[in-house]
Amino acid sequence: MIRSILIHPDPRLKKLCDPVTEITGEVRQLAADMLETMYDAPGIGLAAPQVGVMRRVLVMDCIKEGTPEPMVLINPAVIWASEDQTVYEEGCLSIPDQYADVKRPAEVQVRWTDLHGVEQERQFAGIWATCVQHEIDHLDGKLFIDYLGPLKRQMITRKMEKLKRERARELTVR
Template identity: 85%
Template sequence: MIRPILIHPDPRLKKLCEPVAEITDEVKRLAADMLETMYDAPGIGLAAPQVGVTKRVLVMDCIKDGPPEPMVLINPQVVWSSEDVSTYEEGCLSIPEQYADVKRPAAVTVRWMDLDGVEQERIFEGLWATCVQHEIDHLDGKLFIDYLGPLKRQMITRKMEKLKRERARGL
């Protein structure tokens, strides 16, 4: 089921998410819905708070050409970050049509639980590294615009407020 994506500013996007205690049918349904919502948007990553659920769940698939590689990460945490940094122009499904360069570690090791409750660990590089860090930020109540200067952040926030008003009026 495709779920509505929250648009910034929304207080639910700034909340610290709760860890998932156990993998239930509800968590599996959330993950499936999030993947469907992400692909429909279309995007390469989506975190649970973006669909109004304050749980530590994210989905991502950074494959643009070729067979999809959907990933579901439950309670993900970065356990290592490279000193090398890379800059990517980031966007966000909760901040539509707004992009900005963000510097992040070029590679990270992430530990998480999969849908079978099995602990996983993997080194992510390139776009995958940027995406997983961006989505984990969502779980900590942080948006990519929080890395920008105050003027640029305020300008984007004002544009999102205007977009939300227009959508509410059905424009």
């Protein structure tokens, strides 16, 4: 089921998410819905708070062409980050059509639990490293615009407030 994606500013996007304590049917359904929502958007990553669920779950798939590689990470944590940094122009499904350069570690080692309850660990590089860090930030109540200067952040926030007003108006006109 495709879920609605929250648009910034929404207070839920700024909250720390609770850990998942048990892999239940509800968690598996959330992950399936999030993947479907992410692919439909389209995007390469989506965190549970973006669909209004305050749990530490994220999905991602950075393969743009070829065989998809969907990943579900439950309670992910960065356990190592490279000193080398990389700059990538990031966007966000909760901040549509806005992009900005963000500097992050070029590589990260991440530990998480999979949908079978098995602990996993993997080193990510390139777009995968950027994506997993961006999505983990969501679980910690942080958005990519929080890395920007105050003026640029305010400008994007104002655009999102305007977009939300326009969408609300469209809904009332129907």
